[in-house]
Amino acid sequence: MTSASHPHPTLCVEVPLGDRSYNINIGTDQIDSFGQMLLATLPDLSHALLIADAAVEDPWAKRLTDSLAERSNQHGTPIRVSYRSVPSGETSKSVSQLSDIWQWMLDSSTDRSSVLIAVGGGVIGDLAGFAAASYTRGIRFIQVPTTLLAMVDSSVGGKTGINLPTSKNMVGAFWQPSLVMIDTDVLSTLPDRAYISGLAEVIKYGVIDDAAFFDWLDANAAKLVARDDEAVRHAIAESCRSKSRVVGEDERETSGRRAILNYGHTFAHAIEATAGYGELLHGEAVAIGMQMAANMAVDLGMCEASLLSRQTALLRACGLPTTFAAADVDAMLPVMQRDKKVSHGKLRFILPERIGSVGLVGDIDPAAVIRAIKSCR
Numbered sequence: 001m002t003s004a005s006h007p008h009p010t011l012c013v014e015v016p017l018g019d020r021s022y023n024i025n026i027g028t029d030q031i032d033s034f035g036q037m038l039l040a041t042l043p044d045l046s047h048a049l050l051i052a053d054a055a056v057e058d059p060w061a062k063r064l065t066d067s068l069a070e071r072s073n074q075h076g077t078p079i080r081v082s083y084r085s086v087p088s089g090e091t092s093k094s095v096s097q098l099s100d101i102w103q104w105m106l107d108s109s110t111d112r113s114s115v116l117i118a119v120g121g122g123v124i125g126d127l128a129g130f131a132a133a134s135y136t137r138g139i140r141f142i143q144v145p146t147t148l149l150a151m152v153d154s155s156v157g158g159k160t161g162i163n164l165p166t167s168k169n170m171v172g173a174f175w176q177p178s179l180v181m182i183d184t185d186v187l188s189t190l191p192d193r194a195y196i197s198g199l200a201e202v203i204k205y206g207v208i209d210d211a212a213f214f215d216w217l218d219a220n221a222a223k224l225v226a227r228d229d230e231a232v233r234h235a236i237a238e239s240c241r242s243k244s245r246v247v248g249e250d251e252r253e254t255s256g257r258r259a260i261l262n263y264g265h266t267f268a269h270a271i272e273a274t275a276g277y278g279e280l281l282h283g284e285a286v287a288i289g290m291q292m293a294a295n296m297a298v299d300l301g302m303c304e305a306s307l308l309s310r311q312t313a314l315l316r317a318c319g320l321p322t323t324f325a326a327a328d329v330d331a332m333l334p335v336m337q338r339d340k341k342v343s344h345g346k347l348r349f350i351l352p353e354r355i356g357s358v359g360l361v362g363d364i365d366p367a368a369v370i371r372a373i374k375s376c377r
């Protein structure tokens, strides 16, 4: 995916949030012009803190750092860069890692004019985003997602946070970035398993919001698996458009609209927490969680069985899991009870009605939840 062989113009998707609006720039070969792009958004920048996943330190985080270190801001002040890498994997989304980052920010003379740049997948974006949201009660931050999942989902929308030992994303804040810079070149170093895992969140948009996109995914699954450049760019752009539309309508998940992005996640988070963080990748757990939710919808007569078979076929065509033999009902139920959509003590699920449309449903018989989990073992 080099610009020489694929000279694509940068696409720009806006997340419309009034004075917190920002752009998602989707391009190729823009890592070395990152400093320039960042200064166009934040011309007063004088101190950048880069937090990178150790797996993308070389070459991506190094090249980003170089592109910043060579520059000065609008006042001619050279940009000071502080750098820190964080071990890969879900276990880094912890209180202890966050506390180390806070101390490092203090030692790096961070103030409210500093800017934190998250370079990595969902783990780094969520962790670094929460550090930005909380340090001195909030500093500006930038997302440079390096996994497909982070490009299409976690880098957009401002959900930041860390896990508690048995509760995924339980502590965090809504804190929007000032810019999301997506460079599809970085996917060239992303391992297959992590890449495929990101396709689960892409498929999610088809089911929850966009039937035409679902049809396109159906027709282009093989190209996506093969990482065809055009297909990948289209999938990222459509996913970002869906996500920014939904987030623009309900930034803090108060009206219920944003909750649709949580399709499959009540089950997925319980699977991740009970199987042990890192056992399954987040997207793999989401694929299984979407299957549990679709099974539940069919079981409750909310949608046609054909929805479940179409979703199953697409997930499989993309190489995603649709079952999890070790799903432990007894362990999962109490974890699900702490889901953030629980209201007045009652579980609520995002369930599909038809391809392209889902609803938030409460008051579900616990027996139906158990059947849904068992249907995917």
Ligand SMILES: O=C(O)C(=O)C[C@@H](O)[C@H](O)[C@H](O)COP(=O)(O)O
Pocket: 153, 154, 156, 157, 159, 168, 169, 201, 258, 259, 261, 262, 265, 340
């Ligand atoms: O952005 C959202 O809203 C989502 O729910 C997107 C999810 O895919 C994402 O995994 C999110 O971090 C889950 O949020 P949570 O509120 O269930 O922790």
